[in-house]
Amino acid sequence: MMPLQIDFQQNALCPADIACDAALPLIQTMMASTWQQAAAQGRALSLPQAQQFRVCIRFVDPAESRALNQSYRGRDYPTNVLSFTTNMLDEAHCLDLGDLVICGACLVQEAADQGKAASDHFLHLVLHGMLHLIGYDHEFEADAETMESLEVAVLKEVGVQDPYEVIVDE
Numbered sequence: 001m002m003p004l005q006i007d008f009q010q011n012a013l014c015p016a017d018i019a020c021d022a023a024l025p026l027i028q029t030m031m032a033s034t035w036q037q038a039a040a041q042g043r044a045l046s047l048p049q050a051q052q053f054r055v056c057i058r059f060v061d062p063a064e065s066r067a068l069n070q071s072y073r074g075r076d077y078p079t080n081v082l083s084f085t086t087n088m089l090d091e092a093h094c095l096d097l098g099d100l101v102i103c104g105a106c107l108v109q110e111a112a113d114q115g116k117a118a119s120d121h122f123l124h125l126v127l128h129g130m131l132h133l134i135g136y137d138h139e140f141e142a143d144a145e146t147m148e149s150l151e152v153a154v155l156k157e158v159g160v161q162d163p164y165e166v167i168v169d170e
Contacts, residue, residue, distance in 0.1 A: 005055070015118050027127075054095065060102070061105065080103060102125055
């Protein structure tokens with residue numbers, strides 16, 4: 001995997017227990033693993049030739065998340081992560097994969113509801129969004145299984161439990 005640049009925006013809306021700068025090496029490791037596993041699965045990613053990649057991760061409040069979700073997906077509620085693909089190659093051969101929009105409030109609430117650390121849920125949302133940016137989807141059952149199995153495997157490599165495992169309080 002080529003070097004990955006991440007531009008974090010509106011960090012004031014990032015949950016307090018998530019250190020974006022500290023997460024950067026984990027995100028880079030996850031994406032390197034993703035590229036390797038995609039190739040091993042015979043999945044050709046149709047991305048232009050690049051020497052590096054760039055992604056913007058922007059934190060938003062629930063109102064902005066809801067407005068974006070309504071405008072782009074026709075769903076009238078805030079959501080945890082939205083992906084906006086660009087795939088634009090600049091003069092320096094840096095491929096801008098697109099933007100991830102993360103609602104920090106949704107992230108924290110979901111993590112609490114699911115009994116997960118917010119930092120682990122953040123890594124899952126980033127990976128999930130990045131997979132969308134490089135062409136993965138989950139509209140059909142077979143595609144969802146492929147995407148989820150990749151997420152589970154990649155997150156395991158960075159010490160994050162299966163995000164789809166049901167946690168039961170006793």
